[in-house]
Amino acid sequence: MKKLAGNIPFILAILISLACFCFFFFYYPYHLFYKEQISLFLLSDQTFFLYFPKAGWLSQLTGDFLTQYFYYIGAGPAILTALLLLLGVLCYKCVEKLLQRFRWKKAVAFIIAALVSGLEFWLQCSSTYPLSSTISVLGVFLVVYIVLNFRKLNIWTTLSGVLLLGIGIWMFCPFSTFQGEKEGVNLRLEKFFALDTETNFGHWQKVEMLSEEDLGNYVNSYYHNLSLAMQGKLADGLLDYYQAGEKSLLLPVAQTETHFSIFAANEVWFQMGDMTMAEHAAILGMIFSPNHSSFRAIKRLAEINLIQGEEKAAAKYLHMLSKSSCYKTWAREHTPGKQTEKVKQFIDQKKSLLAKTDTLRLAGQNRMSLVNLLKSNPNNQLARDYLLCLDLLNKNLNLFAADYMEFANGIFKPIYAQALLIIQSVHPELLQGCKMPMQEKTLKDFQEYMNLYTQNQGRSSAVKNKFSRTYWYYYHYAKTEN
């Protein structure tokens, strides 16, 4: 019984660690993956020279080295749990040593250790709080533990202690490594990171499912729209969901945005084949990220330059990735001359989408970019869907009529038909030459909508129940920034 009581702290520590692992593995995995994505750790002399002059170099070096392995499923939770457990053990040992004559030393030591580890656990739930900060705290306890274990107190042990503390500060310097956000658990961000991660791997159905919960947020809508578009059903599902106008389709790349959404903006341009805009967003997203560099951005920049035929620029990024632990295989498979068939096909498919004529556009002139892509490649379905949906969300029916007739004449989608009916009733001259594909039901619904709208003098409540997911309702009642 006494033996069991003595083992209680040990058993509790194991149980708490297990809970910690499960939390990060099952409930909160995307934060850790995101930390890896916005880091860049390369195995080269250059890397080590960059770390050495900094105070706290060892914790930063170790933290960044370990963070790269967050790429692998389960590795992040395992590493973090192990470090938090180690931190708890060291903290426990230090407190126990300090309170060695105190009766409740084990219980007090356990509570303090749990609080310290718990605090670090909470901080590690933040989006950009680095692993190096936890290692800094761990380093401090390690130094204190060593000093506390000096057997005799004399001039030599005192000097050694001071020296050790100095070295500890130089190597771990906790004050300089407490960086990043400290917001703790943030489930909203976890969801955005989930969307971003699944987008990165092209799991479009999962992105659609994850973004179905309507957050009333344009970043969420952006991922939802992208997932629909990648499955060829953007126009079908556009109005089933919250839309904030143009930026729900194409995220703005501006200083008012976060580095997360700036980088995310590259994805849709990359998928559509506008590599200039994709590169612009990817580079700016990287510049504004906490470390001004990231594996994710370097990987995307390598892809963009391979597609553009800029092999020297691609070689630079691939060289960087070849110096990493987790991306060296990817880098090899993408290196010109060593590319796999799958990679070659992917690059060729993307190349076929590139613009063939040059146009100059200002930042934010999204429509011009889409038109240019379509003029070069009228079969670019993604660009076509985005262009028509952009016109619709901006309520610019004149442009929609022109774009529909030029790029989609005859294609039936309910919201296109709904918009065409509005144009026909107001400006029929805009539709000369339009094939007007129509279903009987759409015509009937339009008639019913217009009757209800007129009879109720434009009150939205009269049409909301039945028509809230139609373009007519959006056109009349949705507020747009544009």
Add this chain to the structure above:
Amino acid sequence: MQRQRIKNILPLLALLLLSACTPQVRDAQQKDTLPQIYPDYTDIIVPCNIAPLNFMFTDENVDAVSLILTSENDNYTLTKRGKKLVIPLKDWKNWTEKHKGKTSEVQTFARINGTWIKYKSFTWDIVTDEIDAYITYRLIEPGFEVWNALQIEERCIENFDSKILADNSLMQTRCMNCHIHGGDKGQYSFFYLRGEGGGTILNRGKDLRKVALKNDQMSGSTVYGDFHSSGKYGVYSTNFIMPAFHSMESKRLEVYDSNSDLCIADFDNNKMILSPLTADSTKFETFPTFSADGKKIYFCSSEISHPLPAKVDELHYSLCSISFDEEKGEWGTQVDTLYNARINGGSANFPKASPDGKYLLFTLSDYGTFPIWHKEADLYLLNLQTGEVHNLTETNSNKSDTYHSWSRNSRWFAFASKRGDGQYGRVYFAYLDKEGNSHKAFVLPQKDPEKDFLNLKSYNIPDLSATSMPYDAKVIEKINRERQAEKFY
């Protein structure tokens, strides 16, 4: 006795261990090609005061390398594990001091899969004409029109020492740009701290000043500029800069002016001097620079084309000049055209007069005023005595070559080129011989030759100077924080 023996043996053992670790070239197979190395330091002319020309083999299978430098009856050998040949600074300085004015033959070897390969040798001509010892540049990601982390760095070309002159992380991440030197030794300098509460940091050898180079008659803030040889004046362009994106691959960004004029700053009297000839509303005027004697101002000028950016490819800048009276501080009354872009084609940018007054070095691209992303942008030399213009083909590449700066002896110039990877600008140096012929350019040597591969910053607007600047980032941060910008009228 036994302890003494051990003591004697120890150094011998250490030596043996060391020699066992250092690979030795054996039975090398001759190859009739030049080695694949980065940087490309094959067959170049170098100044005798340059830092060691460290380089690396790019073949991933190389695991040991060797180099033999030979000049007359002297030679120097270096063998290393790995791909990199990093020459110790002391050895290199001894070599260049001993062999300046002569040609060194460079024989390289690489071990691939256990076999040593002997490559075709190349040469380094070590000339006695020195290059200015310092170069400053802005370190910035090629992030088009947006910045976050910026630094202006000064690098000593004779070794690998560097210092940060300004760091925007100390100053609310404000934009900083255009660090330009002046004076006969590059001892003067200015650069901009943009944004609210910013100004131009002016260094004329005494106290640093923070000045606002603007008055009520000026259309905008100063951008491109240059020092008068006396240090009393600066000439500037005021540009409203607009960025636009190309849709074709690799062209990326076009930056054009929606308005640009010229002005002169009188630093002693805090006065801006304008002229209707260089503030013409029907023309864009930009990139002003003083002649070596300070009696002329060279600049670029283009008719305005409409609408922009659609017709940006119709912007063709000519090289022009106008006189300047230093005594009276007055602009001349006549503008002369030195290179007529409408007749000769292209668009001339960024003229820089050689300190000996013989040449005007400028960039020629197809159109516009932003050659950084123009692959065809090349360096051209205008002979101011004969009026002849020629393309520096030996120096230029198939990527953008621009933003140049002269060494004080007019024998060397530095410039930014994207020839390395097409994306990140690096500093290159080229030699101009007494006949006015330029030679193959080489990149700024780095202590670790792999640095350029792993660095995600461009070296923006490199500017040479014979003198190190008397300030650093902390001094600049203090000035920025404590001083209001002096007004100009």
